[in-house]
Amino acid sequence: MRLLIILWLSAIFSNSIAQHKDEREQRIKETDVPAEILKELEPYIKNLKVKYIYETDGDDSSYEAKFRSKSRQFSVEFDTLGSLEDVEIEMKYTLLSKEVKKNIAKYLSKSSSGYKILRCQKQYVHLEGKSSETLRHAINNESHSPINYELEVDLKMGSALESYELLFDASGNFIAKRVIVNRATDNLLY
Amino acid sequence: MRITLLTFIMAISVIETIAQTGELEGHWEIALPVSYSVSERWKMNTTVASRTGFYEQIQEDNRLELFINFIEISQYATYRAGHNISLTGGYRYRSVNPTEGTGEREHRLMQQIGIIHVRAPTRIASRLRIEQRFRTDDFAHRIRYRLSADRPLQGEKLDVGEFYGIVSNEMVGEFGRQVDTTLENRISVGFGNKWGQSSKIQIEAQLRSDGIFDRPINTFFLMTGFYFNFD
Numbered sequence A: 001m002r003l004l005i006i007l008w009l010s011a012i013f014s015n016s017i018a019q020h021k022d023e024r025e026q027r028i029k030e031t032d033v034p035a036e037i038l039k040e041l042e043p044y045i046k047n048l049k050v051k052y053i054y055e056t057d058g059d060d061s062s063y064e065a066k067f068r069s070k071s072r073q074f075s076v077e078f079d080t081l082g083s084l085e086d087v088e089i090e091m092k093y094t095l096l097s098k099e100v101k102k103n104i105a106k107y108l109s110k111s112s113s114g115y116k117i118l119r120c121q122k123q124y125v126h127l128e129g130k131s132s133e134t135l136r137h138a139i140n141n142e143s144h145s146p147i148n149y150e151l152e153v154d155l156k157m158g159s160a161l162e163s164y165e166l167l168f169d170a171s172g173n174f175i176a177k178r179v180i181v182n183r184a185t186d187n188l189l190y
Numbered sequence B: 001m002r003i004t005l006l007t008f009i010m011a012i013s014v015i016e017t018i019a020q021t022g023e024l025e026g027h028w029e030i031a032l033p034v035s036y037s038v039s040e041r042w043k044m045n046t047t048v049a050s051r052t053g054f055y056e057q058i059q060e061d062n063r064l065e066l067f068i069n070f071i072e073i074s075q076y077a078t079y080r081a082g083h084n085i086s087l088t089g090g091y092r093y094r095s096v097n098p099t100e101g102t103g104e105r106e107h108r109l110m111q112q113i114g115i116i117h118v119r120a121p122t123r124i125a126s127r128l129r130i131e132q133r134f135r136t137d138d139f140a141h142r143i144r145y146r147l148s149a150d151r152p153l154q155g156e157k158l159d160v161g162e163f164y165g166i167v168s169n170e171m172v173g174e175f176g177r178q179v180d181t182t183l184e185n186r187i188s189v190g191f192g193n194k195w196g197q198s199s200k201i202q203i204e205a206q207l208r209s210d211g212i213f214d215r216p217i218n219t220f221f222l223m224t225g226f227y228f229n230f231d
Helices: A002-018 A035-044 A098-111 A131-139 B002-018
Strands: A023-028 A051-057 A060-069 A072-079 A084-091 A114-125 A147-157 A160-169 A174-179 B026-037 B042-056 B064-080 B085-096 B105-118 B123-135 B139-152 B163-176 B179-196 B199-210 B217-230
Touching: A035 A060, A035 A072, A035 A131, A072 A131, A084 A131, A098 A147, A098 A160, A114 A131, B064 B105, B139 B179, B163 B199, B179 B217
Parallel strands: B026 B217
Antiparallel strands: A023 A051, A051 A060, A060 A072, A072 A084, A084 A114, A114 A147, A147 A160, A160 A174, B026 B042, B042 B064, B064 B085, B085 B105, B105 B123, B123 B139, B139 B163, B163 B179, B179 B199, B199 B217
């Protein structure tokens, strides 16, 4: 009996350790944001309410500025040296082109027995050239390359119910996925 | 951080004790809910809880006295019917006034549906529960509905060491042949802290108003929950 209890507790604890993710997000003040980042954002955030976030994921760290402009929700991400990484803008999934939606739906149908798209973001990736150009393109909704689409999706895979963050390219081809760990609902249910 | 929290809990409990004067009654409930997955869709929850009452005793020295209202253990089995819907069945055994040795016991069967309406960053959830309450001298049906919302207070995600706020309102109706029909409202406000990767502590102040259509009797509760969740 004692052995059974020990095995049961071991299974529970090993399971919880396996799911541990070293990801952390912290709200910070504007004064804690590197000056280069503030200078880059300055032309676009005048009179806007901006939330600054410092994020760490394993060895990677980044700064994120979130604000609403021209009725669109922006999330601008910089590395710790102040270089622009990408700009994400929330959008309705239904506004994606028919071809892109077709490719995304094809991937989702292939990898699950049912799905629900919860959130869609257009991602302006900054790879080279002036970062101010990428920012301007994103803010003014201008064409840019490369562009990705990031979706938050509930998937039904066999009997499992999982939530993922999926990344697709401008044509709707799958690039990468990441599991979303939803907060435990025990305090809301019991 | 943990020491600060424990100090806070102790301070609150002392304030709670001092507050018990006149007709005001207060209670401090401590719960230890432990949740664990047994399969991809099934989850179990075992909760041990105790409620301590603080009453002003009409005695020679007029001291505040403390006694245990009840000690209970509950076992729930929850089936995740969808991403946002869960169905739960449960059983609770409660020993009433255990320190007084009155021998009163209660058995309770519970069936509930839980719905998460909004998931992030603010979560809004509904819980509809029906209960059959078997006590030593009577039997009662209960129907209760709770609407709750919680939200991280330091960003959009809840990381270890961070706080969240929680509010809820629950209506509880009780009826049966051997009991008076009553309707109680329970409004709560509180906060929690994600203590570790699989644990959190939650503290709520709750006002229960019994007999809301008549002359309500108000009672304050301090609810402390130490949650452990092993998915």
